[in-house]
Amino acid sequence: MKKIFLIGFKDLKLMFRDKAALILMLVAPFALTIGLGLATGQMNMGSDSGISDIPLIIVNQDGGQLGDALVNVFESDELEGLVAPTLMDDYAAAQKEVDEDNTAAVLLIPAGFSDSIIPQEGQAYTNEPIDLVLYTNPLAPTSVSIIRSIVDSFLSQVETAKTGGTVIIGQMVTSGLIAPEQAQAAGEAYGLSQTGGQDSSIAIKSLTGEGEESEVNALAILAPGMALMFLMYTVSNGGRSLLVERNHGTLARLAVSPSRIGEVLAGKMFGIFLTGVAQMAILIVASSLLYKLHWGDPLGMAALILAAVIGATGWGMLLCAIANTPGQVSSIGSALMLIFGILGGSFFSLSYLPDWAQWVAHISPNAWGMDGFTTLALGGDITNLGKPILGLLVMGAVLFGISTLLINRRGIVRA
Amino acid sequence: MNSIAQISHLVKNYGEVKAVQDISFDIHEGEIFSLLGPNGAGKTTTISMLSTLYTPTSGDATIGGHSITKEPMAVRGIIGVVPQELALYDDLSARENLNFWGNMYGLTGKTLKARVDEVLEQIGLADKANMRVKTYSGGMKRRVNIGVGLLHKPRLLFMDEPTVGIDPQSRRAILDSVKDLNIEGMTVLYTTHYMEEAQELSDRVGIIDHGKLIAIGTQAELTRQVGEMDTLRLHVGETDPIETLVKALQSMRGIKKADQSDHTIDIITASAEEILAPVIIKANEIGVKIRSVDIQEPDLESVFLHLTGRALRD
């Protein structure tokens, strides 16, 4: 037993002395997490859409109360931080800003907009609708859709107010409660009392999966995602050095000494395991401190990390067992790292994949690990982690078994 | 005798470190010239300067009439280089390697093809030419390594310790091929720290140590220069009066020293051949039976030892 520990700790030390390996083990996942953090807007005071200060230019040629109201909406305190509007007079110049990718969109409120909605004295009630024009930047689709939904919301309120007036007055006329001549005046009176927007009378309550309300930070998912992805690199690196030892016969030498092949392999696997745990621990702790992440349950987290590393280590051993040269282990290992990363949900949520793909994704330790980390981020604890932990342990055990079989069969020494 | 290369006061310093200090010598056309010295003596640095890889700190050399400092490209065209480590592309076949390097030497088209075929024959790999180099044995790889240096029919071939770390069979093959090449007219500059190789191959030898050329000449000139003695070793019978013989030998003319250990007597003398007869007569007189006799002539190892006080293989 002691031999296993000795071999393991020796390998751990060796791994951390390899500068090239350290780049991919620690620096790369960190750099990518920061990059992703920037992309999701978590580096500033995050709005929960991950986007902030959307640049918008408003050209208000209306001169009426609705135009002003719309401008007020964008300049309001509620949208501060989400949208950063500027006003311009020249529509062509504003369009140029869009074309030069300096702003997300231009909102043109044409002359007569208000008039087309609010009936004026002496004019016919039904006017030709005058449309708002949203001139959009094709490179900023998310920003545009957010702006658009704000405009839609405003228009819907306007429409509601207008409809309200029509319905209420119209119904009173048809049921004979007021005379048709009075309709106009009543309509105006009604319209004036509806200058404000109406809040929905139905509220939305945000839940997490466990039925509690909580603030969730997207980085809580991204950071472990990156860590898991580069964990695959570490274990395949471990598999590679194991293969080097096989090729050089030093492994056989160890095996011929009073210890069985299984023991020696277990020792090497332990070394890979230790390195993986060290890497995960460093990355998770560092990113938690840096991004102020809150994990639900430290015990659950620790158990999840250990299980994830066990699962991943199994893959490292398998790579060593089937590859012929260290070079092969490196390249297949890198490819696996990237494929598992993307399938396992390190870059985006699995929900986008069709069902069968989600199922396939679970051959990777990443998928199980991400399941667990998501649960933790949403406030779960170790009792909710049963499925992922079990899956990872089984993965590790099965792969270790297969690898040992293969290595035994193909010979502990390979030319 | 023509000099194909004149090396003149070459110096190479790396900051404080003086790797090569003022080396001058000639290489005669058609000879095998060995540069013999222990590891770190400056052999590789010297040969690197001569093959225009390094710029000398000072000094110059002309090879085939071209200066290494002023006309390096011209020099490269007439020298062949066989580096110490294998400089080949493992994933390419021998033929592909030769094609590539031939191209680098400016050979093209039919000329290139013909040369590649010739060289493959010469190194004995014609039938395995299309297999990847990574599948070759160590000896075969060495042969390809040499082959590359021959493609453009160089006038001077540099071989930098070509037999380090290989099996005796391959080493034998390489030494034989160097001799063959020389017979065909190739001039070779051969560096090594193995005395036996220098001894076997060379017409002339330059002994180099700590960046300095400490001796140069034919092997006979070198050993004569330092005036080394022969060693005559007698293996005698057990019960014979050995000490008596030793004492008698010690006072004989022409014998510098006589030592005894176990059943052998080592006699240091100027010429073992001349003293052999008197020694045997003396032994007979005293009644010592001589079982066998070894004559060890002075060799480069002993020259080096004499000059530096250290063994060649330290």
Add this chain to the structure above:
Amino acid sequence: MNKILAIIYKETKVRFASLSEWLFFLILPIIFTLVLSASTGPRADADNRILLPLVDQAQSVLSAQVITELESSETIRIELVTLEDAQDKFDSRRYNSVLILPEGLDTENSANEVEFMQQPGSMDAVIAKQAVQAALQRVSSISSIAEQSVAEAEKVKPFASDADRKAYYDQALQNAESILSSAPARLTVEVGLADDSSDDEILYDAKANTSAGQMITWVFIPLIGLSGTFAYERQKGTLRRVMTTPTTRATFLFGTILAQVLTALVQMALLIGFGAFVMKVNWGQSPAALVILLVASALAASALGTMLGTLVKTEGQAWGLSIMLGMVMALLGGCWYPLELFPEVVRNIVKVLPTTWSMQGLLDILLRGGSVTAILPEAGVLMAFALVFFVIGVWRFKYE
């Protein structure tokens, strides 16, 4: 020159001698492109809207109204599910968001509330939430119009009976619904195109975004890995040997770099072909612009690889560095997520990266319908990058 051709042949053969090179050359880029584009935007099937699973525990008039309103949404698509199913799929990250209409949600109540579950970091969940908010607003406004109608009517003359009031209310509700549903849109959306675009109608295509971004990523990575080629030849001693042949340093460098650039161009052509024929990406109206931009990008990337080649000592180092640098530069350059999501400050900082410019150029072609004049600024910057990196790389070039 023959020497250049010989070097190109050698480089290509050595590089593709290992089958695993094909992984990074074609297989991985294709996998990544396919999978990532499945994750963003339009789906292969006809309905492009975002899926919103809905649990109707209320089964009331109000919940029915909410459902009807949501069904007419342009951005989301409702699917009725059970609570257990929803919880399960949400926990296993298959659902991004879930809307629950709880028991008791009814017009009779004064404080109505729906429940919304969302996965952290999911843009789709955020958009779904907005759509729900908009729908709720509409529903509540219809009922409030009806209520007000009743109230106003009552001010003039009280109702004879509860039944009368209810009838009036229902009529108001109906009127409100019909008027609102036939209301004009009042909003026209236009897309800003490049000046020299010949296309009038370009719709945002997330697949195009992904194809472009992935192509840049997977082309930059091996070109940066060029640094490894030099390290490899240094380690092998072949670089040193070349320096003893009458081949100039310049010829060797040029040949090696050209080999990689040509390979990259072939790779890009293959990936474009894949995008065009398999994923039906529209690669823009101007092949000339595309070629100019891609060549400039390849030059910038290989120049960067050459410069890095003077810094790395072993192939292993080069490998790790190129994957990391390639991915980080691609990510920060907007290849994985659009730059619009980055804060303003960051958007300016990332202009020091060649990937940013490559991506910008590709997007101009893909989304703005731009042609050669549109991408000249980006191509120019990329060539400047190439020049600077090459100069540094050649100046510092060591053969051992």
